[in-house]
Amino acid sequence: MTNDLPAEINPNKLDDQSQLNDTYRKNVALSGVYGLSELSLRKQRAVNTIAHTVQEQFFLRNPELANADENISEIVTEEYVDKSGSMFEIPEETIMSAMGYTDKRKYYSYTQVLELFREIADATIGFDALGVAKQFNEREEWTGFTKFIGSVERKKGYFKISMPPPMILKIVNPETSFQGTTDWTLYNSRNTPGIYETCQFYFERNQDVTPWFSVEEIRKLTGAKSKMYEEPKHLRSRVINVALNDINKQPLPLLIEVESGSFGEKLKEWERRKAAGQMPGRKPTTHYRFVIKEKTGSVINGNLLTDQIHLTSQKTELQSLGIAKNQIDGVLDECRDKHGNLEFRYLRWCIQKGHEMRRLSEHNKKSSDHFGGLFRKNIIRGKKSDWFAIDNMITGHLYEVDNKFDPSNQSDSKLIKSLFNKLQSNIVSEYISSLTEFGYAHLREEFDKFLLKEFPHKHKEMVVEKDISLEDMKVVSGHSYHFHLYLDLNTDLFKYESFAQAMRRHLESES
Numbered sequence: 001m002t003n004d005l006p007a008e009i010n011p012n013k014l015d016d017q018s019q020l021n022d023t024y025r026k027n028v029a030l031s032g033v034y035g036l037s038e039l040s041l042r043k044q045r046a047v048n049t050i051a052h053t054v055q056e057q058f059f060l061r062n063p064e065l066a067n068a069d070e071n072i073s074e075i076v077t078e079e080y081v082d083k084s085g086s087m088f089e090i091p092e093e094t095i096m097s098a099m100g101y102t103d104k105r106k107y108y109s110y111t112q113v114l115e116l117f118r119e120i121a122d123a124t125i126g127f128d129a130l131g132v133a134k135q136f137n138e139r140e141e142w143t144g145f146t147k148f149i150g151s152v153e154r155k156k157g158y159f160k161i162s163m164p165p166p167m168i169l170k171i172v173n174p175e176t177s178f179q180g181t182t183d184w185t186l187y188n189s190r191n192t193p194g195i196y197e198t199c200q201f202y203f204e205r206n207q208d209v210t211p212w213f214s215v216e217e218i219r220k221l222t223g224a225k226s227k228m229y230e231e232p233k234h235l236r237s238r239v240i241n242v243a244l245n246d247i248n249k250q251p252l253p254l255l256i257e258v259e260s261g262s263f264g265e266k267l268k269e270w271e272r273r274k275a276a277g278q279m280p281g282r283k284p285t286t287h288y289r290f291v292i293k294e295k296t297g298s299v300i301n302g303n304l305l306t307d308q309i310h311l312t313s314q315k316t317e318l319q320s321l322g323i324a325k326n327q328i329d330g331v332l333d334e335c336r337d338k339h340g341n342l343e344f345r346y347l348r349w350c351i352q353k354g355h356e357m358r359r360l361s362e363h364n365k366k367s368s369d370h371f372g373g374l375f376r377k378n379i380i381r382g383k384k385s386d387w388f389a390i391d392n393m394i395t396g397h398l399y400e401v402d403n404k405f406d407p408s409n410q411s412d413s414k415l416i417k418s419l420f421n422k423l424q425s426n427i428v429s430e431y432i433s434s435l436t437e438f439g440y441a442h443l444r445e446e447f448d449k450f451l452l453k454e455f456p457h458k459h460k461e462m463v464v465e466k467d468i469s470l471e472d473m474k475v476v477s478g479h480s481y482h483f484h485l486y487l488d489l490n491t492d493l494f495k496y497e498s499f500a501q502a503m504r505r506h507l508e509s510e511s
Helices: 041-061 069-075 078-084 092-098 110-122 165-172 192-204 215-222 232-249 264-275 304-320 325-333 344-359 368-381 384-401 410-434 437-454 456-465 481-490 496-510
Strands: 023-027 087-091 151-155 158-162 177-181 254-261 287-294
Touching: 023 041, 041 087, 041 092, 041 110, 041 165, 041 192, 041 304, 041 344, 078 165, 087 092, 087 304, 092 110, 092 158, 092 304, 110 151, 110 158, 177 192, 192 215, 192 232, 192 254, 192 287, 215 232, 215 287, 232 254, 304 325, 304 344, 325 368, 344 368, 344 384, 384 410, 384 496, 410 481, 410 496, 437 456, 437 481
Parallel strands: none
Antiparallel strands: 023 177, 087 158, 151 158, 254 287
């Protein structure tokens, strides 16, 4: 691969919501999947869906990561992943839909699907076929191979998948990432995903053309292992052109063209023979690169698979928090807004709060049924009024600022989170500023006791080793998570009234 590395991400290339809502942040090292045997398109679809599901369920289970964007690489280590669990559940219908089996009358048998999983588990799969992650100085070079999944069991309508911890770490903690497409049923050729994801990565970084890739690199990226593809003309006509025809006919955001080039010893030999008058024929093709453009008016219709992955992951986590399967629909009804619409952001927030609650010594020994009842009463029902009042206030303000604001869009939902965190930080700052010297000392003492009891490893880190002050934990972040959790559990600071006052202060500071 030649050429300079891409520039930083261009946010202007991430604004089209028809593109963003059917994507997820994907480690570039996990694109360009290749193996010792050619990976079928169905296998590639399954691998991509498993990766997205693992990411979604992992972050639902670990609420302390919700605001750890700036230091997530410090928190999410292989040891952290080990403690979080390596078992993930995907409903049968989700994985079947992702693999393209949308008509139940034409499904393969589930036994055949399990056999496909076995083949994936047995295959030695490599990632980052073009070495992009390595070029970006990944903390750990992806120089070896790994099994993608450890084991799979089909049970009660789910595929229960055990993932190797190093694989989970690569999925949830990417140093270099891009907005990867969720629904691979848009691809009809097994050669398509590697080429399209490579172009997505570079285009997101404001590059309208990729680096040059050698014939061997393209073969590796597309799984074109047959000896005939050593010949560039066959590689172009039967692999590259087939993939580009697939991409350019689909309702995908990017239009891609290919250019050929000549470099290296073959070019020098051709030039030598030409200079000697030996009629060397056409200049040899040694490399290809892709020219990337945006399609005018491209719209991906619906985000059915994305929504399905999110909802099924949330249902799985509700069951892990003690909600019986036959009660899930009732819980979903309790997460609806005044218009009867299911509010996914509230459901996700409740699940994260439930995992916070479950970890506390007061609750971690309770039976699943007992805890499920408390979770439903204290979180799902008990927090609903304040959450919706605060959310309505924030979304109302953002709509006044921009009447195109839509909370269902990914970028706009980030605005909600950003303003919510800003207001909560303001509340905590005002609270600490109002304390007397004795009040501050008492708060510090009680918080230290809380850490020692509930999170002794964090007590060692935050109190013994670093002696982090309360002042340093006012702002919402990954570092301040445990302090804000303590305040949430032991004060009434985070009620609607407090957020309304913080909003008034915010508006005054903005005027």
